[in-house]
Amino acid sequence: MTLSKQQIIALKEQIKAANKITIIPHRNVDGDAMGSTLGLYHVLKQINTNCVVLIPNEIPDYLKWLPGTDSTLIYEGTNVGEAIKRLRQSDLIFTLDFNAFHRTGEQMESILKTIESTFVMVDHHEKPENYATYTFSSTEYGSTCQMIYDLIEQMDYQNLITKEAATCIYTGIATDSGGFRFPRTTGRTHRIVADLIDKGVDNTQIYINLYDNSNYNRLQLLGRALQNMRILPEYNTSYISLSQEDLNEFHYEKGDTEGIVNYGLTIKDIDFTAFFTELKEENIIKISFRSQGTFDVNQFARKHFNGGGHVNAAGGKSFDTLEETINKFIAILATEK
Ligand SMILES: [Mn+2]
Known part of the structure; x- marks a missing residue:
């Protein structure tokens, strides 16, 4: 399911008009979940400053270097009250790299079910639920980060992809493709990655951050x-x-x-x-x-x-x-x- 031109226009309007926007990845984030939510965050906050990434539970150490991590909210354990309030007040909620509320964990799922905001789903897993007004769901994609790049392009916001945004999006494409080797890695994937490197991504450093961190x-x-x-x-x-x-x-x-x-x-x-x-x-x-x-x-x-x-x-x-x-x-x- 892709978004029609009409939907893209409507979504842009909602992004501009929203009082609060919240972006959510699945529980136990991986590179693609963190990369897509933070990548979108860096772009959207230039249009609507009241934009926050809300993460269901703790972030693993190997991803904490991603730009924007410090400004995220964590749901479980620390800020539940604040997070619930945030969700209730958000008129626009992006759910990225998952397509069913239960993937956020029992605690957050029970709250999400009661929220009447407009949901946007961007995801590449099978069998999407139908909670979203805007559903961009396709298993043809190797990563949600690549979908986010396409979405940004469809909304005509490419010029808002800063080095920080590019770094996050690159990370998700690289991790979910197993370093560009899995079958859904296409010419398009490489053209996107080329563009991200042109935007300042330090691909060598990202590899070191992700993988040369063992003990x-x-x-x-x-x-x-x-x-x-x-x-x-x-x-x-x-x-x-x-x-x-x-x-x-x-x-x-x-x-x-x-x-x-x-x-x-x-x-x-x-x-x-x-x-x-x-x-x-x-x-x-x-x-x-x-x-x-x-x-x-x-x-x-x-x-x-x-x-x-x-x-x-x-x-x-x-x-x-x-x-x-x-x-x-x-x-x-x-x-x-
Ligand atoms: Mn993914």
């Missing part, structure tokens, strides 16, 4: 994960698991397992991989799925593991033990792979 424990945990990898050649599948004990041994902190799932696909002839993490505190097994080619992990995660996502990248969870979860996974492969 000893984290690398040791990666080592354990790789040792725990198993191959199921008959299904062209691999999987990695980390138990709570593994996590404890290397003083696991949230974000430490980021990216580990991708190692499962680096083996020749493997086109499907899963990564199971036992989180005893939350009483769940967190699961990430990745595939290459046509095997649809979104369907797989939805059908069997309470999750979803994209064709080649999805997440899910299980309420069984780690062992039971892996056994179930292998049993399903026998019929579906």
Whole structure:
């Protein structure tokens, strides 16, 4: 679903006229969620100064350098009262990089359901809800940041893309495309990125900020994960698991397992991989799925593991033990792979 010319004109009017604009990413932000909300923020605040990014929960350290992070509001834990007031008073609410209220978490979802403001959705996941007056939803895009660039262009606001905005938008395109290598990376993607670099983006520094920030424990945990990898050649599948004990041994902190799932696909002839993490505190097994080619992990995660996502990248969870979860996974492969 794209926005018609009429809708673009109407949206521009609403941006100018709004008393308060709030921009929201999904819970547990990633580079694309943070990049798209902050990128849009830097552009819109030049048109309407009463514009704020409201983030459902904490921002991981590897994204805190993004320009504008200091001026965001965090919902859970700190400023709930202020945030709820803000939401109620916002006449225009952008929801970026998600398409269902529950993706903001239970606390924020319950409030969003009661808000009667005008919603704008910009997102590239499957099955959008229909809460938005303006819905820009397409799975053809590799990132919400690329959609935000297109939206800015459609509104004729390209000249408002500052170095700060460009840095945020670049970050989301780079992270969601796995460094410009995933299939939805097009000529258009590269032309946009070229333009962003022309606008002052320091692509080398962004890479360092995002990826050269590891530590000893984290690398040791990666080592354990790789040792725990198993191959199921008959299904062209691999999987990695980390138990709570593994996590404890290397003083696991949230974000430490980021990216580990991708190692499962680096083996020749493997086109499907899963990564199971036992989180005893939350009483769940967190699961990430990745595939290459046509095997649809979104369907797989939805059908069997309470999750979803994209064709080649999805997440899910299980309420069984780690062992039971892996056994179930292998049993399903026998019929579906
Ligand atoms: Mn995204």
